[in-house]
Amino acid sequence: MGALPIRHVEKPWGKEVLPCPFAAPAGQRIGEIWFEPPEQLPDLLVKYIFTSEKLSVQVHPSDAQTLSKGIGRQGKEECWLIVAAEPGATLGIGFDCAMGDDAMRTAALDGSIEGLMTWHDVKPGDFFYIPANTVHAIGAGVSLIEVQQNSDITYRLFDYGRPRELHLEEGVAVSRGETYDLTAWHKTVPPRGTQVLVDGPLFLLDQVEGIPSEEISRRYPGPLLVIPREGVVQVAGETIAPGSCALAPALRDVAFAEDGVCLLARACAA
Numbered sequence: 484m485g486a487l488p489i490r491h492v493e494k495p496w497g498k499e500v501l502p503c504p505f506a507a508p509a510g511q512r513i514g515e516i517w518f519e520p521p522e523q524l525p526d527l528l529v530k531y532i533f534t535s536e537k538l539s540v541q542v543h544p545s546d547a548q549t550l551s552k553g554i555g556r557q558g559k560e561e562c563w564l565i566v567a568a569e570p571g572a573t574l575g576i577g578f579d580c581a582m583g584d585d586a587m588r589t590a591a592l593d594g595s596i597e598g599l600m601t602w603h604d605v606k607p608g609d610f611f612y613i614p615a616n617t618v619h620a621i622g623a624g625v626s627l628i629e630v631q632q633n634s635d636i637t638y639r640l641f642d643y644g645r646p647r648e649l650h651l652e653e654g655v656a657v658s659r660g661e662t663y664d665l666t667a668w669h670k671t672v673p674p675r676g677t678q679v680l681v682d683g684p685l686f687l688l689d690q691v692e693g694i695p696s697e698e699i700s701r702r703y704p705g706p707l708l709v710i711p712r713e714g715v716v717q718v719a720g721e722t723i724a725p726g727s728c729a730l731a732p733a734l735r736d737v738a739f740a741e742d743g744v745c746l747l748a749r750a751c752a753a
């Protein structure tokens with residue numbers, strides 16, 4: 484119980500200098516900080532992502548697609564809360580115009596896929612849910628918190644010529660050549676206040692200011708992850724500060740500060 488172990492993941496698009504309270508080990512370009520999923524809540528992975536360059540143009544399969552391929556129980560849906568963004572920072576999500584498989588394959592091969600995607604300007608507090616099969620590429624100059632299904636199945640369609648593996652056929656097979664529906668999947672999250680960010684069907688995510696209401700308590704009847712954003716929380720007596728993520732056996736084991744803000748997350752029953 485308590486603070487989850489942290490894993491630093493090097494990425495070609497990561498950063499050698501991370502924003503406070505994080506620190507990259509000397510000489511390493513860290514792109515992701517993972518909080519190792521605990522046994523009691525194995526289906527969710529929380530990460531901080533820090534970018535100095537664009538990530539690959541990529542797509543993830545759904546639960547049904549991974550199951551039918553025999554490559555696991557979970558596909559990968561994910562969501563992003565932007566915590567910092569340099570001026571002009573963007574995220575590529577979906578396409579400006581509808582596109583078929585052949586056009587997508589050709590565009591991925593010649594790199595024009597980047598220009599066909601819709602690049603959304605971002606600022607702190609922007610929140611995006613990325614359903615499986617949505618083609619996406621996080622841009623340069625952002626720090627974000629990602630909550631995702633605990634699966635590492637990423638199909639890269641295009642990687643700006645970096646010498647990493649691509650997964651063109653698998654990727655095209657599960658990609659939707661569609662516009663991203665901002666009305667359905669984007670929210671604006673003020674730095675304070677209580678707000679439901681994700682309401683299933685795969686997981687729940689809430690921002691909570693102060694002491695959780697009865698309504699929030701009903702959404703979290705069992706083990707949950709607590710991610711402080713502003714101020715510390717105590718989880719079973721352990722102090723958890725911003726930049727950490729803790730497992731709590733239940734909401735009653737968490738002492739929230741009246742003026743604190745944190746994120747709560749749990750997976751939905753399979």
Ligand SMILES: O=P(O)(O)OC[C@H]1O[C@@H](O)[C@@H](O)[C@@H](O)[C@@H]1O
Binds near residue numbers: 537629637
């Ligand atoms: O394939 P690269 O560019 O390293 O990006 C991989 C990363 O992409 C992001 O969109 C998220 O899905 C992360 O969970 C993932 O680790």
